[in-house]
Each structure stands twice: as structure tokens, then as C-alpha cells.
Amino acid sequence: MELTGTVLRGREFEPVEGRVVVGDDGRIEAVEEASVESTDIVVPAFVNAHTHVGDSIAKEAGGGLSLEELVAPPDGLKHRLLRQASREELIEGMRRSLRYMRRGGTAACLDFREGDVEGVEMLREAADGIDLDALAFARGSIEAMKAGDGFGASGANDATFDRERDATREAGKPFGIHAGEVDASDVDPALDLEPDFLVHVVHPEPAHLERIAAQEVPVVVCPRSNLVTDVGLSPYEELAERTMLALGTDNVFLNSPSMFREMAVLSKLSDLPAAEILRMATVNGAEIADLEYGLIEPGREARLLVIDGDSDNLAGAQDPVRAVVRRASVDDVRDVITPSA
Ligand SMILES: [Zn+2]
Numbered sequence: 001m002e003l004t005g006t007v008l009r010g011r012e013f014e015p016v017e018g019r020v021v022v023g024d025d026g027r028i029e030a031v032e033e034a035s036v037e038s039t040d041i042v043v044p045a046f047v048n049a050h051t052h053v054g055d056s057i058a059k060e061a062g063g064g065l066s067l068e069e070l071v072a073p074p075d076g077l078k079h080r081l082l083r084q085a086s087r088e089e090l091i092e093g094m095r096r097s098l099r100y101m102r103r104g105g106t107a108a109c110l111d112f113r114e115g116d117v118e119g120v121e122m123l124r125e126a127a128d129g130i131d132l133d134a135l136a137f138a139r140g141s142i143e144a145m146k147a148g149d150g151f152g153a154s155g156a157n158d159a160t161f162d163r164e165r166d167a168t169r170e171a172g173k174p175f176g177i178h179a180g181e182v183d184a185s186d187v188d189p190a191l192d193l194e195p196d197f198l199v200h201v202v203h204p205e206p207a208h209l210e211r212i213a214a215q216e217v218p219v220v221v222c223p224r225s226n227l228v229t230d231v232g233l234s235p236y237e238e239l240a241e242r243t244m245l246a247l248g249t250d251n252v253f254l255n256s257p258s259m260f261r262e263m264a265v266l267s268k269l270s271d272l273p274a275a276e277i278l279r280m281a282t283v284n285g286a287e288i289a290d291l292e293y294g295l296i297e298p299g300r301e302a303r304l305l306v307i308d309g310d311s312d313n314l315a316g317a318q319d320p321v322r323a324v325v326r327r328a329s330v331d332d333v334r335d336v337i338t339p340s341a
Pocket residue numbers: 050051052112178199250251
């Protein structure tokens with residue numbers, strides 16, 4: 001298979017006119033420079049590094065409520081709405097979110113799953129038949145982690161996670177935890193667990209930044225979620241100087257799971273370069289989850305996104321990386337390629 005157009009090649013997303021050659025094994029064989037007719041822009045498919053698709057049935061509920069009122073168990077609005085919904089309704093909501101994500105160029109999501117083993121099974125059912133790696137970062141029990149793809153802890157102030165941490169390490173799976181979303185109090189205890197990644201980190205103190213750098217812990221930031229819940233914004237540039245950042249859309253009930261929207265907002269809230277934001281939306285999330293895609297270079301699995309560079313929205317763009325990061329939307333997606341071997 002060959003895809004032609006402006007190819008955003010390698011870790012720097014260097015725009016190359018030419019073609020991507022994909023082998024029968026589903027891997028990228030070559031990126032060839034050539035003069036081509038196509039005005040498409042070929043980019044790696046996205047990895048959404050933090051979602052909660054389980055609350056897809058509660059979109060836009062709770063306008064004006066605080067984070068506590070929205071999500072605190074057991075009686076936060078989200079939990080009340082989830083309790084009222086049937087298993088089928090919940091799965092159907094999740095399936096529709098996954099389908100929308102796939103249509104919007106997302107190849108994988110790292111989903112924090114509540115509801116123990118049953119929660120993992122529901123995500124598996126929801127993802128059945130959708131060409132997207134919906135990874136379950138389970139919680140509730142060690143069994144749930146074993147059934148899933150990793151452990152996704154709520155936060156270090158909620159419980160102790162030492163047993164779960166050890167078991168996840170033994171299973172060779174990643175351990176992620178929310179930290180520093182509302183205040184700084186749970187950052188040190190989260191770092192004590194030696195997590196594979198942190199989520200949010202809106203309120204790190206200088207000592208936390210030093211620890212994040214020393215422990216080389218990646219951080220998944222969720223800017224639109226932080227805007228909606230009004231907890232503040234992560235110090236993106238300071239974090240990016242110290243560690244690898246990835247990007248997540250967080251709860252579906254707060255925001256649509258569109259990586260285009262997340263990238264656009266982050267690009268306008270921060271001074272991070274467009275290429276850095278595109279890495280956050282692709283290869284960095286892939287590395288956290290040990291996925292072999294996220295960049296266009298020989299040997300990688302070919303999970304690719306073909307964007308119409310001549311859409312009414314994008315025609316005339318002078319810088320393809322900035323156009324993809326700051327301006328493109330789901331409407332500009334021409335195709336999402338996920339060949340299997
Ligand atoms: Zn979260």
C-alpha cells in the first residue's frame with residue numbers, strides 16, 4: 001500500500017513531498033521523496049493518552065458544578081448518572097465515543113476504567129469491531145489490572161496502592177495515577193509509587209518538578225478538562241523541559257474526545273512548538289503504552305491519518321505541522337489507516 005502527499009516524517013515531523021510505503025506486514029517500509037499530485041497530509045494516527053469513555057452517557061451534564069460535585073464518589077453527579085444507566089446503555093455510549101475517536105484519527109486510547117474486572121469487560125465489548133486499541137487501565141482490584149492492560153489509579157490521597165503497584169510491575173504492565181489536579185497534596189505520594197506516568201500535574205511545586213525529572217516520569221496533560229473543571233493549567237513549558245509529555249482528552253462527559261481540539265487548545269494556551277504538541281498527541285502516548293506506532297519511519301506499525309490538505313478549512317496553509325495542530329478538525333480527515341499484518 002502507498003500513501004502520497006505531504007508526509008510528516010520522523011520525530012521532527014519534517015514535511016516531505018512523496019509517499020509512505022506500507023508492507024504486507026502492516027509496517028512502514030519506506031518514506032520516499034517524490035513529486036506527487038496529492039494534496040493530502042499524511043501524519044501518524046493519534047494516541048489519546050488519557051480518557052474516561054465510561055461516562056459517555058452523561059455528556060454536558062452538570063454545567064457549573066465543581067470538580068468535587070461532578071466526580072467525587074459515591075454521590076458526584078457522574079456516579080449518580082452511571083448508576084441509573086443500564087449496562088447496555090453504558091457500553092453503547094462507550095462504543096460511540098470509540099467510533100468517534102477512530103473517525104477523528106485516533107489509533108489508541110489509554111482509558112482509565114472504573115468498575116473492576118466488569119469495567120474492563122465492558123470496554124472490551126464496546127471496542128469489539130472498532131479498529132482502535134482501547135487500552136483498559138483498570139482499578140478496583142489486582143484481578144482487574146490482570147484482565148486489563150495496566151493499572152489506572154484515582155489518586156494517592158484516595159487509598160494506598162502499594163500492593164497494586166507491585167502486582168502491576170510484576171505483570172509487566174504500566175501503572176498510571178492522577179496527581180496534582182486540584183492541589184499539590186497527592187503529588188509526592190503518587191511519585192513514591194514510582195508510577196510509569198502521571199496524569200494532570202496542574203499544581204506541581206518546584207520540588208515535584210525536580211522529582212519528576214529525576215524519576216523520568218512522563219506526564220499526561222489534559223488542558224481542556226482542566227479548563228472545564230477550573231482547577232488551573234499545568235505549567236506546560238516547565239514540565240516539557242523536565243520530562244516527556246503526552247496529551248489526553250480526559251472524561252467524555254466533560255469534553256469531546258477529539259485530539260484535534262485538544263491540540264488546538266493547548267497550542268493556544270502554551271508556548272510549546274507545534275511539533276512538540278504533535279509528538280504529545282502521537283508518539284509520546286504510544287511510548288507510555290508500549291505501542292509500536294506514533295511516527296512515520298521505517299519499521300513502525302503503520303497507523304496513519306490522511307488529512308485533506310485542500311479542504312476549505314486547510315487550503316492555503318503555509319506550515320503543515322501548524323495547520324494539523326492548530327487548525328485541522330475531524331472534518332478534514334480523509335482516511336485512517338490501520339492495516340493488520
Ligand atoms: Zn482522569
